[in-house]
Amino acid sequence: MKPLEGKTAVVTGAAQGIGRAICLRLAEDGANIAGVDVAQDVLEETGAMVREKGVQFLGLQADVSRFDQMREAVAKVAQTFESIDIMVNNAGITRDNFLIRMSEEEWDRVLAINLKGVFNGIKAVARTMTKQRSGRIVNIASVVGMTGNVGQANYSASKAGVIGLTKTAAKELAKRNVTVNAVAPGFIVTPMTDHLSEEAREAALSSIPVGCFGQSEDVAAVVAFLARTDAAYVTGEVIRVDGGMAM
Amino acid sequence: MSDEIRDKVVGLVAERMGVEPEQITEATHFVNDLQSDSLDMAELVIDLEEGFDLTISDEDAQKIETVGQAIEYIKQSQQQSQ
Numbered sequence A: 001m002k003p004l005e006g007k008t009a010v011v012t013g014a015a016q017g018i019g020r021a022i023c024l025r026l027a028e029d030g031a032n033i034a035g036v037d038v039a040q041d042v043l044e045e046t047g048a049m050v051r052e053k054g055v056q057f058l059g060l061q062a063d064v065s066r067f068d069q070m071r072e073a074v075a076k077v078a079q080t081f082e083s084i085d086i087m088v089n090n091a092g093i094t095r096d097n098f099l100i101r102m103s104e105e106e107w108d109r110v111l112a113i114n115l116k117g118v119f120n121g122i123k124a125v126a127r128t129m130t131k132q133r134s135g136r137i138v139n140i141a142s143v144v145g146m147t148g149n150v151g152q153a154n155y156s157a158s159k160a161g162v163i164g165l166t167k168t169a170a171k172e173l174a175k176r177n178v179t180v181n182a183v184a185p186g187f188i189v190t191p192m193t194d195h196l197s198e199e200a201r202e203a204a205l206s207s208i209p210v211g212c213f214g215q216s217e218d219v220a221a222v223v224a225f226l227a228r229t230d231a232a233y234v235t236g237e238v239i240r241v242d243g244g245m246a247m
Numbered sequence B: 001m002s003d004e005i006r007d008k009v010v011g012l013v014a015e016r017m018g019v020e021p022e023q024i025t026e027a028t029h030f031v032n033d034l035q036s037d038s039l040d041m042a043e044l045v046i047d048l049e050e051g052f053d054l055t056i057s058d059e060d061a062q063k064i065e066t067v068g069q070a071i072e073y074i075k076q077s078q079q080q081s082q
């Protein structure tokens, strides 16, 4: 039997990049997938790939920064599948700028999606999971939430916030057999990092001990581990997937 | 009508705290008799809110210590909304 057979996973930011890879990996492990994203048409591509793995896929268009939209999306998941076992809060954006140049809008938007979005996601599933007395929540943070990064005041603050939120949620939900962990990727090759300059890439590469960039699948593998029933004793943890970059 | 409210509250409490409804009376104290902790109480308040379609402020929720008080609270707020 596959490790996640019969389970249902909700993944936000499922249309592309790391979110898509997480959907595919959890599907390979046997889970039915509910993918949430703002990009409906690209989301359907993920859906087709997930269904090829022989599991069900439900695509939901919702903006994670909108509390009501997330609640409605998750309610649809609960109606479609029997349970909600796994929640992966992955949706995230960057709006990089030097602090002295950063606009209020750039700050607010990143915090709304990256941090409030995770709060909304946890809120949307917490009742179901505590009632079930089981659940796995995995939040995608970033190593820059631990180290800071030039040009990413908004982003690094949002990711540091995700780590704090993860630990509090882990403490509050522990007695209900719901674990909450964060995965902190380093530099992963996705559409998010595609637009970076050659100079920025080289600088990043020289700071990575294993000597190469990470792939979305590297992140998905760790998420898949945390989602398993036998990861029950791991909670409130932040696992770096960064080739040693931030150790 | 009033018995319906009582039975429903008792049912919700029994389910939440994992005890038989027969073991619960109006005098049952959430902390002393059912060993409920603050998270149980928070969840129970949400159960009551959802079950009776009302909102209970945190301030009011803190005053509810027994099953009887919970029943009383629901009855009063339903009267007010009529």
Ligand SMILES: NC(=O)c1ccc[n+]([C@@H]2O[C@H](COP(=O)([O-])OP(=O)(O)OC[C@H]3O[C@@H](n4cnc5c(N)ncnc54)[C@H](O)[C@@H]3O)[C@@H](O)[C@H]2O)c1
Pocket: A012, A013, A014, A015, A016, A017, A018, A019, A036, A037, A038, A039, A062, A063, A064, A065, A090, A091, A092, A093, A113, A140, A141, A142, A143, A184, A185, A186, A187, A188, A189, A190, A191, A192, A193
């Ligand atoms: N790529 C990296 O190097 C890297 C490093 C560390 C952390 N991360 C984190 O990993 C996560 C995924 O990143 P990625 O590289 O795959 O990014 P990406 O830009 O390739 O994909 C992000 C996905 O989220 C969706 N999304 C954006 N805003 C949304 C919203 N408001 N509601 C719902 N969906 C929304 C997008 O449509 C897109 O499909 C993010 O949280 C990111 O911060 C990425």
